[in-house]
Each structure stands twice: as structure tokens, then as C-alpha cells.
Amino acid sequence: MADSAAHILILDDDSDVACAAQLLLRRRYGRVATLHEPAGLAALLAAGVPDVVLLDLNFTPGRIDGAEGLAVLDLLRAQARPPAVIALTAYADVPLAVEALKRGAGDFITKPWDNARLVAAVDQALARRAARQPADGATAALMGESAAMRELKTMIASVGPTEANVMILGENGVGKELVARALHLASRRAAGTFLAVDMGALPESTFESELFGHRKGSFTDARADRAGRFQAARGGSLFLDEIGNMPLAAQAKLLTALERREVTPIGADRPEAIDVRIVSATNLDEVRLFDAAVFRPDLLFRLNTIVIRVPPLRERRDDIAGLLRHYLDAYERQYQRPARALGAAALARLQRHAWPGNVRALRHACERAVILGRDADYGVDDFGLAGAAPAAGAAPAPARAAEAGEDFSLGALERDAIAAALAQAKGNISHTAKMLGVSRAALYRKLGKHGI
Numbered sequence: 001m002a003d004s005a006a007h008i009l010i011l012d013d014d015s016d017v018a019c020a021a022q023l024l025l026r027r028r029y030g031r032v033a034t035l036h037e038p039a040g041l042a043a044l045l046a047a048g049v050p051d052v053v054l055l056d057l058n059f060t061p062g063r064i065d066g067a068e069g070l071a072v073l074d075l076l077r078a079q080a081r082p083p084a085v086i087a088l089t090a091y092a093d094v095p096l097a098v099e100a101l102k103r104g105a106g107d108f109i110t111k112p113w114d115n116a117r118l119v120a121a122v123d124q125a126l127a128r129r130a131a132r133q134p135a136d137g138a139t140a141a142l143m144g145e146s147a148a149m150r151e152l153k154t155m156i157a158s159v160g161p162t163e164a165n166v167m168i169l170g171e172n173g174v175g176k177e178l179v180a181r182a183l184h185l186a187s188r189r190a191a192g193t194f195l196a197v198d199m200g201a202l203p204e205s206t207f208e209s210e211l212f213g214h215r216k217g218s219f220t221d222a223r224a225d226r227a228g229r230f231q232a233a234r235g236g237s238l239f240l241d242e243i244g245n246m247p248l249a250a251q252a253k254l255l256t257a258l259e260r261r262e263v264t265p266i267g268a269d270r271p272e273a274i275d276v277r278i279v280s281a282t283n284l285d286e287v288r289l290f291d292a293a294v295f296r297p298d299l300l301f302r303l304n305t306i307v308i309r310v311p312p313l314r315e316r317r318d319d320i321a322g323l324l325r326h327y328l329d330a331y332e333r334q335y336q337r338p339a340r341a342l343g344a345a346a347l348a349r350l351q352r353h354a355w356p357g358n359v360r361a362l363r364h365a366c367e368r369a370v371i372l373g374r375d376a377d378y379g380v381d382d383f384g385l386a387g388a389a390p391a392a393g394a395a396p397a398p399a400r401a402a403e404a405g406e407d408f409s410l411g412a413l414e415r416d417a418i419a420a421a422l423a424q425a426k427g428n429i430s431h432t433a434k435m436l437g438v439s440r441a442a443l444y445r446k447l448g449k450h451g452i
């Protein structure tokens with residue numbers, strides 16, 4: 001069964017053998033890579049674990065004990081989601097093949113192989129791997145196998161099925177909305193609606209009408225009955241995003257609704273029971289969140305029964321290579337560009353980058369690289385990172401090009417204006433967008449464009 005999404009790796013020191021297998025398999029599977037020695041394997045795994053590895057067991061000429069291949073097998077088995085392994089043995093060496101099977105290989109093939117048998121073995125290996133995958137549909141969109149991401153997925157799996165209110169904390173672009181969606185998918189409400197509301201963008205004047213609904217004629221513009229977000233999400237999950245940006249008066253109204261578990265549409269004479277699971281998110285740091293002048297403590301304690309912290313990308317650098325490959329592949333497909341490799345130097349540099357805009361910025365950088373990159377491999381310049389080499393763990397200082405009189409191009413001035421507004425709004429995207437007079441979506445696009 002051909003599978004255009006499958007990723008196969010052939011690890012064999014004999015380049016003729018590897019090339020023959022690659023030519024055969026490339027016709028049926030999406031990505032078929034070859035490697036001639038185990039030395040490059042760690043970097044390759046960091047960029048994404050293949051689905052199936054065809055593994056030769058001896059690399060050094062003259063060696064037939066299989067020790068090198070078995071060591072690679074151990075490394076493959078240690079991956080968070082190990083690939084299915086087919087051992088390649090040159091000598092019909094049954095004891096070695098048996099040892100490989102004992103150590104976790106799923107199958108073995110003797111060289112020279114029969115093409116049909118090799119293809120059947122790969123098909124079976126893919127099927128085995130698919131069957132072995134954990135029931136992680138809910139968290140499938142959340143990429144990353146770092147210890148922090150694994151912990152996050154475990155947390156989602158245990159908290160998701162409960163009705164507890166969850167507050168998700170993390171910087172802009174770390175994936176808070178993805179986590180909220182994963183919680184919904186892992187819940188008993190998964191068949192219901194997932195409705196996201198940007199609380200920072202709701203004008204105070206229409207806050208109640210937007211959230212609780214209104215009756216026809218209850219105010220000048222109320223030309224028909226309208227359900228609020230609480231009613232629209234009935235039976236599902238309501239994601240209150242940017243909760244830290246709500247004015248205090250609006251916080252009081254939300255608190256009342258959550259305490260009473262009912263809302264009264266404007267102009268209605270009776271309240272309506274609410275049936276939603278509340279998931280909220282903010283990029284406020286916890287010091288600000290616990291400041292009563294910013295956020296009502298009673299509302300905070302309603303919302304944060306469970307707190308999930310999503311770490312910034314610079315604290316889970318192990319995920320960077322996989323995310324880069326994922327988004328490069330996705331944009332290569334989207335823009336119908338040829339598949340290109342990410343050079344080792346560029347990868348190392350990207351892994352050191354501080355990524356102040358987190359995964360969102362990385363995604364934009366990949367899109368830029370796919371569109372603008374011209375060389376055979378991607379180089380670091382293709383990604384348009386801000387600052388040549390910002391120190392790990394630190395957000396880059398705003399560009400001062402205009403101040404220094406170096407560059408008065410409109411692009412540079414726009415970048416400076418955004419960086420300055422962002423700094424003044426303490427990283428708050430909604431406030432920054434408001435200060436600059438653009439929508440949040442437009443601001444995100446500009447952040448990506450300037451690599452901020």
C-alpha cells in the first residue's frame with residue numbers, strides 16, 4: 001500500500017545497496033532518505049523520527065558481529081516514538097537476525113533481497129507502527145517530543161476528560177490555543193463546539209451582548225434575538241483567550257456568570273443555564289496575574305482550578321529541529337517547492353536562537369525560508385532572524401536602526417515601531433495591536449515578516 005506520508009530511512013554503508021532500496025521505495029513512500037554511517041543519525045533523528053528504518057547491522061568493513069547495528073537499534077528504540085526497524089543481514093545470519101528481533105527489530109531481510117518481499121516488509125512495518133501509536137488523537141497537532149512536551153501531553157490526557165476549569169499560561173505563540181483545543185478533544189465534550197473568544201478584543205460596550213446574547217429591540221442595534229458565546233458553545237468548550245486583558249468591570253460580569261452557572265441575555269427577563277467547559281489562557285506573567293489591580297483574585301480562583309504552563313520554545317530546544325522540518329515540509333508542499341535539506345550549521349544556529357515569538361515565529365520563519373531560499377540547502381539567512389545571534393534565553397532588544405541613522409527604509413521603521421510598541425505593552429499582543437491600529441492577525445503577520 002503506497003503511503004505518501006511515510007518517512008523511511010535506509011541505513012547501510014554500501015551505497016549501491018542503499019541507492020537500490022531508495023529507488024525501489026521512493027515510488028511508494030513519501031520520503032526515503034539514506035545514511036551510510038551511524039554518525040549522522042542523531043542529527044537526523046533530531047529533525048524527525050522516521051516511520052521505518054532499514055538497518056544494516058555491520059558498517060565497518062570486515063565486521064560481521066552486528067554490534068554496531070545493535071547499538072543503533074538501541075538508540076532507535078530509545079526514541080519517544082520509536083520507528084519500526086527492519087534489520088538487513090548480508091549473510092543470512094540467523095543468530096544475528098534473532099538477536100536483532102529480540103532487541104526490538106520487527107522483521108529482518110537478507111541481502112540481496114526480493115523487491116516484492118522488501119516492499120511487503122515495509123508495508124507491514126508501517127501498519128505495525130500505526131497500530132502501536134498511542135491513542136493521542138487529541139494531542140496530535142501538538143508537535144514536539146521533548147520531556148516538557150511529553151509532560152504537557154500527559155497533563156492534557158489526564159485533565160482533558162474532567163470538567164475542571166483550566167487556565168493555560170505561556171508567552172505569545174507557544175501553542176496555548178492548540179493546548180486548549182487538545183483539552184477539548186480529550187474531553188467528553190469533544191463532539192460539541194470548541195469556541196474561542198479573544199477577551200482582550202471585546203469592546204466593553206458590547207461585552208455582555210457578545211458573551212451572553214441579547215433580545216431583539218433591547219438596544220438600538222438589536223434587530224433580532226442573538227445568542228451569546230456562552231449559548232453558542234453549549235455542550236462544548238468555551239476558550240477565553242487573552243483573559244489577562246479584560247477590564248475589571250468585565251471581569252466582574254464574567255465572575256457572576258461563572259458563579260451562578262447562568263447568563264441573562266440583554267433584554268431577557270430570565271437567566272439561561274450555561275453548559276460549557278471553561279478553558280482560559282493568558283500571556284501575563286504570574287506576578288501580574290496575582291496583582292489584584294490587574295486581575296480579580298476571585299475570578300482567578302474560579303478559572304484556575306488546574307493551571308497548565310506551556311514552556312517557551314527556548315526552554316525546549318529539543319523540539320526545534322522537528323518543528324523546523326515539519327513546517328518546511330508543509331510549506332514546500334503548499335508552495336509546490338522542491339524538498340530541500342536544512343544544513344547542519346543552519347540547524348545549529350536556529351537551535352541556539354532565542355525565538356521570542358516562539359512556535360508562531362518559527363512557523364513564519366519557515367514560510368519565509370521556503371519562499372525566499374534559493375540555494376540547494378536552506379541557510380540561516382533564509383529564515384530572516386532578527387539580530388545576528390541573540391543570546392540564548394534572552395529576547396532580542398528592539399532594533400534601533402532608525403535611531404542609529406543606519407536604515408530609514410519603511411520596513412526598518414515599521415519594525416522599530418512594532419518593537420517599541422511591543423516593549424511598551426510588555427509583550428501583550430492585543431494591546432500592541434491596538435496601539436499600532438492594526439488587527440491581531442495583521443500584527444502577527446508583521447511579527448513574522450520582521451522575525452520579531
Ligand SMILES: Nc1ncnc2c1ncn2[C@@H]1O[C@H](COP(=O)(O)OP(=O)(O)OP(=O)(O)O)[C@@H](O)[C@H]1O
Nearest residue numbers: 141142143144171172173174175176177178359360
Ligand atoms: N507544539 C506545536 N506544534 C505545532 N505547531 C505549534 C505548536 N505550538 C504552536 N504551534 C503553532 O504556532 C502558532 C501559534 O500557536 P497558538 O495560537 O496556539 O499560540 P498561543 O500561545 O495561543 O499564542 P497567543 O498567545 O499569541 O494567542 C500556530 O500556528 C500553531 O499551530
